[in-house]
Amino acid sequence: VRVSITDIAKVAGVSPSTVSRALADHPRISDDTKARIRRLADEMGYTPSLLARSLVTRDTATIGVVITEASDPFLSRLVISIEQIAQEQGYSVLLCSSYFDVARELENVYAFHGRRVTGIIVIGSQINRGYLKMQDQLPPITLTNCPNYPYSVSCDNLASARQAVEHLCQLGHERIGYVGSRRSHGSNQARTMGYTRVLTERGIPIYPNLLLEQDGTLQGGFAAAKELLAQELPATAVFCFNDMTAIGLLNGLRQHGVRVPADISIVGFDDVPFAEHCYPPLTTVRQPTDRMGQQLVHMLQALIEGQEDVGPEILPATLVIRESTGPPPGLAQ
Amino acid sequence: VRVSITDIAKVAGVSPSTVSRALADHPRISDDTKARIRRLADEMGYTPSLLARSLVTRDTATIGVVITEASDPFLSRLVISIEQIAQEQGYSVLLCSSYFDVARELENVYAFHGRRVTGIIVIGSQINRGYLKMQDQLPPITLTNCPNYPYSVSCDNLASARQAVEHLCQLGHERIGYVGSRRSHGSNQARTMGYTRVLTERGIPIYPNLLLEQDGTLQGGFAAAKELLAQELPATAVFCFNDMTAIGLLNGLRQHGVRVPADISIVGFDDVPFAEHCYPPLTTVRQPTDRMGQQLVHMLQALIEGQEDVGPEILPATLVIRESTGPPPGLAQ
């Protein structure tokens, strides 16, 4: 049933070349044959095969995006902005999920290469710098949150984690915990470092048992509540790897009768839409999602065009203070 | 730099046909040439061009999924289950977003067709039955929530909306509102109908000014709070098109000092992960997400294999009662 350029050529009584040119709006072709062929193509329900076209042009004009898991609102928002800017630049976008698994990530990257995508963006890579040595086997690749990979876009995890923890210190907290994520190595490491540095600089003790590691999900945050409350001296404030963790934690604490922020303050990271709508509204770090998406595509484009020296990019983030943070219990405002 | 089957053939001193067979694990080929060629392919960093292969086999083994917007957690969860089952069946999955726009939906569908995907799943189609007349121009298409399209998978919107509203009636509510979504015509219509039917059957009045229409987002739900409270006699219970709306509404009401469920009860729809983690935990309808994904793929597969009579499928959903619903104010339990 599939109609090809040759089918149209037969009906029109011209050569396939002419049909191809007519459809491609080639300059040197008479206006009426052009019109006639186009009408014919329409009538016959012709849709050009991108497979065949890309094979000869050696270009698919497609960007493949590998995401860890689309159910994280921050990540899906990032994909949305990538999609938008990529489209403006004339690329189609293909999406796949790695589910935080090295093997699946690599599979997806190779599958994209098999489809001959023009470039690849990996969000939350588990391989990171490892792509350097496969560089000439694969299409250009840009990453998120891997500042030691030359083609990476990150938010300033270190600085903004510092801001978040500074905020807690300024409120007077002295027992501050951190719930990290084992799934997102790079960004977790930087945020952890921001946390420890502030405390160290201020001479505030770091309690190893207030340093938890979860998986960046609501369930993970929920589980952290129990662990946190099992301590003899629980934290009075907790900085979380992301908003999902923070919101799960919020709920977990509430179920244990702990009030936020009266008993414990909580800071998240990402500023997902829910952060504003949960209770209490979450103090969090707003990532520059749109700019990150934009830079990921621009950097990829630069690589595609043969530039090498595009350098890792680190974008600033902002602390958004809402109602999940306040002075520690016993300390009057 | 790109290495082809012919490059390998030259190095190996055999014909391209032999390389192709060796790589495809063709039976009639000597074990050592097979091994030698495979090793060579590996060394040379060969990745077969799916473009070329699909062109000749006339099959891409790919399913294209068009989603409205990946930032809705229910939808992204649905995509995850589609991805999983599709992969089990040997298909790759490609994803695109329509952002609730007819033109973009159609663009995406045609783009998928241009890539010669084997089948297409459209989640939240704005075109619905319209695909019937393009049936032989396009690959097989299955839809969600369009029971009058023969290849559709829905949850039982009518019955489960009824359950949700029955639940409110049984608690004693008599002023029950509904916040719908203008973006999701099919399912919204069925849910609205479930709502009106229960009230009609029970002889409970339907107040037109308690029937709001939003867009299925947190912001929409938040905005609904204001509208709802502007009424002289506000509702004592509200059924929402989805959880996003319900959670936004929850927050909006709270900001106006309204307590849930003491002053107003709220029921959502979907049971997204946040439903359990918001405050108060949301009473909602749990959609059979995994089964829906499974059926969407199975039905598509049936169509691909030439079966026609696969019929629309309607799956049951369950009401999950949490803490956002209770008796109306003034009515002791």
Added chain:
DNA sequence: CTGAAAGCGCTTACAG
């Protein structure tokens, strides 16, 4: 077990 040849559906110099 292996090769030569045709062909999938396009595009694009090369002629005219």
Added chain:
DNA sequence: CTGAAAGCGCTTACAG
């Protein structure tokens, strides 16, 4: 302005 021919990178009958 249009056509014949070559070729993109693969697979697969058809011979041997």
